[in-house]
Each structure stands twice: as structure tokens, then as C-alpha cells.
Amino acid sequence: MAMGRPRAFDADAALDQAMEVFWRHGYEGATIAQLTEAMSINPPSLYAAFGSKEGLLKAALDRYTAKRNCWMEGILSAPTAREVAERMLVGTADTQTDPANPPGCLLVQGGLACGTGSENVPFELAARRAETENQLRDRFVRAKAEGDLKESADPAALARYLSAVNAGMGVMASSGADREALRQVAAVSVKAFEEQSNS
Amino acid sequence: MAMGRPRAFDADAALDQAMEVFWRHGYEGATIAQLTEAMSINPPSLYAAFGSKEGLLKAALDRYTAKRNCWMEGILSAPTAREVAERMLVGTADTQTDPANPPGCLLVQGGLACGTGSENVPFELAARRAETENQLRDRFVRAKAEGDLKESADPAALARYLSAVNAGMGVMASSGADREALRQVAAVSVKAFEEQSNS
DNA sequence: CCATAAATGTAGTGAGCGCTACAAATGTGG
DNA sequence: CCACATTTGTAGCGCTCACTACATTTATGG
Incomplete structure (x- = not known):
């Protein structure tokens, strides 16, 4: 049987x-x-490849989170919880003000509230943000087991805190905060971690 | 001369x-x-009173920020910078999960990114958020003058930090974080302030 | 070289959007 | 009680939205 005409565009580049x-x-x-x-394609090509506008978003998010997970590996491999926090927040300050991308974070900018019929979109974005939070929490559970975090530290709360600061930096970046400003936020944020660390 | 038919609805309630x-x-x-x-009105009444959808948003924001400024007075009157931070963040945890309102913060939920033709909306929201940040900064300048914050503390950076955490909590609230979770974030956040405070 | 299968470009589709024309209703000033 | 100014409800305007029908093109399998 025949295979059909091949796709003329690169799906990943698109x-x-x-x-x-x-x-x-x-x-x-x-x-x-x-x-x-x-x-650089026409609507029928878009719909043939991705099904719908929401399908296109999900495909784009898959690609975004793949890159992000790769980035996170470098963060999570830091030796201590405090350094995980510092690398993450300073890294966020830099990536969210990288002129190669729009300011802020796609998972925040994408849409926190949507109209009737698109209620799925905020959920989808939230789920991807939660993934990062879970990675952090798991890392902090380990940090606690390793005696790197105090016995009184709550890994889930710390992960949630980092996730909140991260999202907050995204909001500020999207409204024009520059790299220097975000790095200051990161620097202050990290101090909350020193309280939770052993030496 | 005649005064015309009076408005039949309460603009503030609307x-x-x-x-x-x-x-x-x-x-x-x-x-x-x-x-x-x-x-509970028809489109012509809306347009006669507020001019446009964007005009309606601005009017609603004026009302929102008026309430917010009132709320902020109570926050800013706290005796120390640390207590300002604590009241603010715990208060945010509570108001953003108040079942009387939609979750999150209107100034964040309203729209961080908009389509062509509505670029003004994110600016407008950002300006209102910046107002709160400025109030905090002024308060921390005073706190520093009063010796309540360390000499090394940067009031603008601390205000920006609080603003970021605040926005971040809004993002989390909008995706379903409950009051307890946000209070944990507030508790961790406040620790960053203790580093900056004199005793 | 032909039959088949899939992607492409053109040119729309119905639906929903923000917004408004218009006539009737309702108040006030003289 | 009348002339006027403004609001109200009905109905619908033009436009843009996400999405698609269809004929054509471009590949492969036999």
C-alpha cells in the first residue's frame, strides 16, 4: 500500500x-x-498534525517541559538543598529574562484563567508546574535523609515555596522586571533556605 | 433643562x-x-456607563485597588518590617483562598499576556501590582531608618521579594492550592525576613 | 507507470465576539 | 403638563474566531 505524501515542514521547528x-x-x-x-504552514496542516488549538498547545508544552526537565537535572544535581534553591532561582532569573524568549514562563503566561470551553488549559499548565514542584520535593526529601536539611524542615513546604517564588518571578518578568531585579529576588529568597539548612 | 432618565442599577454593585x-x-x-x-444589565447600559470592555475592567480595578489599599493600611501599620511581611503573606494566603471570591488575585488572574489589541491590559494590571510594591518599599525605607532593618538590607529588593511571593501565591491559589499550603509558603517566606531584621 | 494514501493551498463555514442603532420608557426643569 | 435629556430593552451590526471541504500535489507500493 502507498504511504502518502510526506510532511513538508519540521514539526519540532514549527x-x-x-x-x-x-x-x-x-x-x-x-x-x-x-x-x-x-x-509557516496553513491551517489544514496544523489541524492534521495537532488536531486542535488545544492539541497544539499540549504538543508545544510537551516540548517545553522536555527542555525544562533537562534543565532541572542540572539543578537537582546540586550537592545541597540550599544550592538547589540557589541554582534554580538564579537560573530562573536568567532564563525568564533571556531575550531569546518572551519574558516570563510559558507555564504561567500561558493562561491562569480562561474562558468557558477552555477550562482545561489552566489545569494543563498547573499540572506541568506541579511536576517541577514534585521533583523539588523529592530532592528535598533526599536532602533531609542525607542530613543536609534540618530535622524540622518540611520538604513539601520548601518545594512549594520555591515553586511559588518561581511563579512570582515569572509574573514580574512578564511585566518588565529586568534580570538584575529578579536576581535580587532570588538572593533574598535563598535566605529562607539557610534557616533550614545544617551549617 | 431636563436631567434625563436616572440610572436604574447600582454601579458599584454591578x-x-x-x-x-x-x-x-x-x-x-x-x-x-x-x-x-x-x-443584571443589558449591553447598552454597560457601554453608556463604562465606555468599553476595557473601561469596565479599569473601573472594576479601581474598586479592587481601593479595597486593597484599605487592606494594605492595616498591613503597613505593623510595628516592624518582619511583621509587615508576616501579616501581608498570611493575609494573602487567607484572602486568596476566601471562598467568597474566586481563588487567586485579580491583578494576576486578570491577564499576564493578551492578544493583539489588548496589550494595555497586562500593563494596567502590572501598574496596580507595582503600587503595592511601592507602598512596601516606602515602608521598608522607614523601617531601615528606624533601625528595624539591618544597615545592609535593601528596601526595594525586599519589597520586590514580597511582591513576587505574593504573585506566586496567587498563581498557586488559582490552580487549587488550599489555605494550609499557602500559609506554609508564607511561613517559609517570612524566614527570609528574619535574616534582614535586627533581633 | 499506475493506483493509493497522505499533505497541501485556496477559500471558505457557522458561531460567537465586542459593540451599537433605534424606539420606547422615565425621570427633571420650566 | 409639557419639552427635553438620558437610560433601557430589543435586535442585530460587522468582524474575527477556530476550524474544514475540496481539489491538487507529491510521495510510495506493486
Whole structure:
């Protein structure tokens, strides 16, 4: 049997372009016209490949979180909980103000609240944020077992705290905070960790 | 000369209803149909009173920030910087999970990124958030002058930090974090302040 | 070289959007 | 009680939205 005409565009490259549009305008603010233009394809190609606007978002998020998990590996491999926190927050300050991307974090910018019919989108983004939080929590459970965090420290609370600061930095970056400002936030935030660390 | 037919609805009560819709669905996710239904008026009344959807948002934000400034007075009157931080963050944990309102903060939920033509909305929200940050900064400048904060403390950085945590808690609340979880975040956050305080 | 299968580009579709024209209703000033 | 100014409800405007029908093109299997 025949295999059909092959796809003429690179799906991953197209997803990177779509990611940028969602990042800059949010899910609801991004239009199919903007997406197809950025991806250099026509609507039927988009729908054949990704099914729907929401399907395209999920595919873009998969790609985003894949990169992010890779980035997180470098963070989580830090020797102590305090250094995990520092690398994470300083790294966030830098990536969220990287001129190569829109400011802020796609998982926050994408949409915290959506209109009727798109209620799934905020859930989807929240689930991806939760993944990072869980990675941090697991790392801090280990840090506690290793005696790196005090006996009184709560790994889940610390992970939630880092996740909150991370999201907050995303909000500030999206409204124009520069790298220096975010690094100051990171520096103050890390102090909360020193209280929880052994020496 | 004649004065014209009087308005048949209470503008402030209508704004409270509009506020809730924007809060729950974001600026772009909220439709005129939803807004008018919640406000119990018809579109012409909305446009006569507020000019446009964006005008309605601004009017709702004015009302929101008026309440917020009132709330902030109670926060800023705390005797020390550390207590300002604690009251603020714990208060945020409570108000952002108050079942009387949609979860999170309108100034964050409203829209961080918008479509072409609504670029003003994120700016508007950011400006209101910045107002709170400035109030905090001024308060910490005073705290430093009073010797309540260490000589090495940076009031602007501390205000920015609180603002970031606040926004971050809004993000988490909007994705379902409960009061207990946010209070834990507040508790950890406050520790960063103890490092900056004199005894 | 032909039959088949899938992707492409053109050109729309119905639905829902923000917003408004218009006539009727309702108050005030003289 | 009348002339006027403004609001109200009905109905619908033009536009843009996410999405798709369809004919064409481009590959593969036999």
C-alpha cells in the first residue's frame, strides 16, 4: 500500500514557533492566524498534525517541559538543598529574562484563567508546574535523609515555596522586571533556605 | 433643562459582579454576555456607563485597588518590617483562598499576556501590582531608618521579594492550592525576613 | 507507470465576539 | 403638563474566531 505524501515542514521547528506565540500572547490571546504564520504552514496542516488549538498547545508544552526537565537535572544535581534553591532561582532569573524568549514562563503566561470551553488549559499548565514542584520535593526529601536539611524542615513546604517564588518571578518578568531585579529576588529568597539548612 | 432618565442599577454593585467575572475568567476569557448577565444589565447600559470592555475592567480595578489599599493600611501599620511581611503573606494566603471570591488575585488572574489589541491590559494590571510594591518599599525605607532593618538590607529588593511571593501565591491559589499550603509558603517566606531584621 | 494514501493551498463555514442603532420608557426643569 | 435629556430593552451590526471541504500535489507500493 502507498504511504502518502510526506510532511513538508519540521514539526519540532514549527512547535518552537508556536510555543513562542503562546508564550507571548497566552493561549486565548494567540490566534490560529498568528500561529500558522509563525509556523509557516496553513491551517489544514496544523489541524492534521495537532488536531486542535488545544492539541497544539499540549504538543508545544510537551516540548517545553522536555527542555525544562533537562534543565532541572542540572539543578537537582546540586550537592545541597540550599544550592538547589540557589541554582534554580538564579537560573530562573536568567532564563525568564533571556531575550531569546518572551519574558516570563510559558507555564504561567500561558493562561491562569480562561474562558468557558477552555477550562482545561489552566489545569494543563498547573499540572506541568506541579511536576517541577514534585521533583523539588523529592530532592528535598533526599536532602533531609542525607542530613543536609534540618530535622524540622518540611520538604513539601520548601518545594512549594520555591515553586511559588518561581511563579512570582515569572509574573514580574512578564511585566518588565529586568534580570538584575529578579536576581535580587532570588538572593533574598535563598535566605529562607539557610534557616533550614545544617551549617 | 431636563436631567434625563436616572440610572436604574447600582454601579458599584454591578462592578463587584463584573470584578468576579474578570477574576474567574481573566480579561479575555470574560465575555460581554457573561458580564452583562452577572451585572443584571443589558449591553447598552454597560457601554453608556463604562465606555468599553476595557473601561469596565479599569473601573472594576479601581474598586479592587481601593479595597486593597484599605487592606494594605492595616498591613503597613505593623510595628516592624518582619511583621509587615508576616501579616501581608498570611493575609494573602487567607484572602486568596476566601471562598467568597474566586481563588487567586485579580491583578494576576486578570491577564499576564493578551492578544493583539489588548496589550494595555497586562500593563494596567502590572501598574496596580507595582503600587503595592511601592507602598512596601516606602515602608521598608522607614523601617531601615528606624533601625528595624539591618544597615545592609535593601528596601526595594525586599519589597520586590514580597511582591513576587505574593504573585506566586496567587498563581498557586488559582490552580487549587488550599489555605494550609499557602500559609506554609508564607511561613517559609517570612524566614527570609528574619535574616534582614535586627533581633 | 499506475493506483493509493497522505499533505497541501485556496477559500471558505457557522458561531460567537465586542459593540451599537433605534424606539420606547422615565425621570427633571420650566 | 409639557419639552427635553438620558437610560433601557430589543435586535442585530460587522468582524474575527477556530476550524474544514475540496481539489491538487507529491510521495510510495506493486
